[in-house]
Amino acid sequence: MKQEFVRAVPVLEQLEQGGYLAYFVGGSVRDSIMGKEIHDVDIATSATPLEVKEIFGHTIDVGIEHGTVLVFHEGVPYEVTTFRTESTYKDFRRPDQVEFVTSLREDLKRRDFTMNAIAMDKDGCLYDPFCGREDIENQIIRTVGSPDERFSEDALRMVRAVRFISQLGFEVEENTYRALSEKANLLSHIAQERKTAEFQKLLSGKKPKEALRVAASTQILNYYPELDKFTERISHFLSLEVSECQTFEEWLSVIALTSSMNESMFKEWKLPVAVIKRIKALLLGYERRKAEFFTRYQLYELGIEAAHSIERVWAAYSGQPAEHDRIDDLYAKMPIQKETPLSFSGNDLIKWSGKKGGPWIKETMKDIIQGMLDGEIVNEKEFVKRWLIQGNNQLKNN
Ligand code: ATP
Numbered sequence: 515m516k517q518e519f520v521r522a523v524p525v526l527e528q529l530e531q532g533g534y535l536a537y538f539v540g541g542s543v544r545d546s547i548m549g550k551e552i553h554d555v556d557i558a559t560s561a562t563p564l565e566v567k568e569i570f571g572h573t574i575d576v577g578i579e580h581g582t583v584l585v586f587h588e589g590v591p592y593e594v595t596t597f598r599t600e601s602t603y604k605d606f607r608r609p610d611q612v613e614f615v616t617s618l619r620e621d622l623k624r625r626d627f628t629m630n631a632i633a634m635d636k637d638g639c640l641y642d643p644f645c646g647r648e649d650i651e652n653q654i655i656r657t658v659g660s661p662d663e664r665f666s667e668d669a670l671r672m673v674r675a676v677r678f679i680s681q682l683g684f685e686v687e688e689n690t691y692r693a694l695s696e697k698a699n700l701l702s703h704i705a706q707e708r709k710t711a712e713f714q715k716l717l718s719g720k721k722p723k724e725a726l727r728v729a730a731s732t733q734i735l736n737y738y739p740e741l742d743k744f745t746e747r748i749s750h751f752l753s754l755e756v757s758e759c760q761t762f763e764e765w766l767s768v769i770a771l772t773s774s775m776n777e778s779m780f781k782e783w784k785l786p787v788a789v790i791k792r793i794k795a796l797l798l799g800y801e802r803r804k805a806e807f808f809t810r811y812q813l814y815e816l817g818i819e820a821a822h823s824i825e826r827v828w829a830a831y832s833g834q835p836a837e838h839d840r841i842d843d844l845y846a847k848m849p850i851q852k853e854t855p856l857s858f859s860g861n862d863l864i865k866w867s868g869k870k871g872g873p874w875i876k877e878t879m880k881d882i883i884q885g886m887l888d889g890e891i892v893n894e895k896e897f898v899k900r901w902l903i904q905g906n907n908q909l910k911n912n
């Protein structure tokens with residue numbers, strides 16, 4: 515059993531000593547069967563949230579209406595969720611009511627996919643009534659029970675299916691795939707924030723293109739603002755052999771370029787402001803990179819990581835080979851880099867010039883940095899001072 519589980523065993527034991535059933539469930543069990551790193555060890559129990567709170571001194575209510583209480587053991591938080599069924603689904607969304615039950619099987623039955631419906635006890639024994647292990651072995655995403663019913667209950671599960679394609683590299687089982695196509699329209703009932711959160715995980719996974727292809731061919735992509743208008747262009751793009759991006763923002767920038775999306779459209783995706791800002795910077799960087807290779811000044815302003823990030827977006831969208839080595843070479847040879855502390859400040863410029871502050875400071879800073887990058891100015895305070903004073907005298911003399 516993985517170390518993360520071993521560390522959490524006392525939580526199961528405490529629940530069992532209280533007379534309740536308790537198991538590890540969900541993504542961590544799936545990932546450990548796959549031999550992957552695990553995060554977030556989740557626990558399911560027959561104890562009700564109130565009973566869980568009685569057993570553990572320090573708890574936090576994180577979703578008590580859904581039966582989830584956060585429990586701490588040796589400083590590590592664990593989500594402990596009461597076995598439940600989800601009977602009444604309104605509007606193809608999360609149930610507004612959950613019913614707590616005492617049967618583990620019932621709890622596993624309400625979970626989305628067979629691979630996510632496996633429980634593990636404190637000795638590492640698996641309880642797997644829907645043959646999730648076999649599907650994990652065959653790398654198959656299959657709903658627990660009828661996919662039509664499960665997607666009608668909660669349409670978000672369809673986006674979860676495609677994000678697991680990307681995260682795990684699995685394929686969607688045939689009948690589940692058919693249901694994706696047939697029920698995709700139900701995604702119009704799902705809040706954009708939740709769809710976007712799953713999309714973010716999709717684009718952060720290891721096989722985003724495969725997942726996007728399925729999302730495009732099943733029309734799931736149509737339920738993301740703006741993408742519905744450009745399905746052909748996106749599908750065409752996905753059929754090309756394009757180089758890989760690395761982050762969610764990079765991929766989303768490429769998708770934005772493919773579908774002529776602009777900033778205001780991202781707001782409809784309900785993306786966090788910080789994310790929109792990063793995408794905007796990537797798109798601006800892309801436009802410049804499209805016009806010409808990075809200048810030293812651009813590399814100085816961007817820093818090496820941001821430049822490589824823009825390069826990936828440019829290469830993926832343009833279909834041209836990325837020139838990462840050229841960036842590294844140019845960057846390494848620059849006399850100053852983004853990280854280099856400057857020997858002078860804006861205040862120094864004011865002092866030396868005797869002028870009042872104003873927009874000229876920024877302009878002069880830029881000239882000095884450009885001079886340093888060109889090898890004409892040395893990054894030493896005295897040198898910069900001399901350069902500034904001589905320059906000003908020249909100006910006066912002219
Ligand atoms: P990750 O590794 O990305 O966290 P996960 O499988 O743990 O993947 P979570 O969103 O953390 O996904 O959900 C935990 C578990 O809850 C899932 O494994 C699944 O059993 C169940 N679950 C989550 N969302 C749904 C849903 N919409 N319908 C049914 N079961 C769900």
Ligand code: MG
Binds near residue numbers: 540541542554
């Ligand atoms: Mg999880």
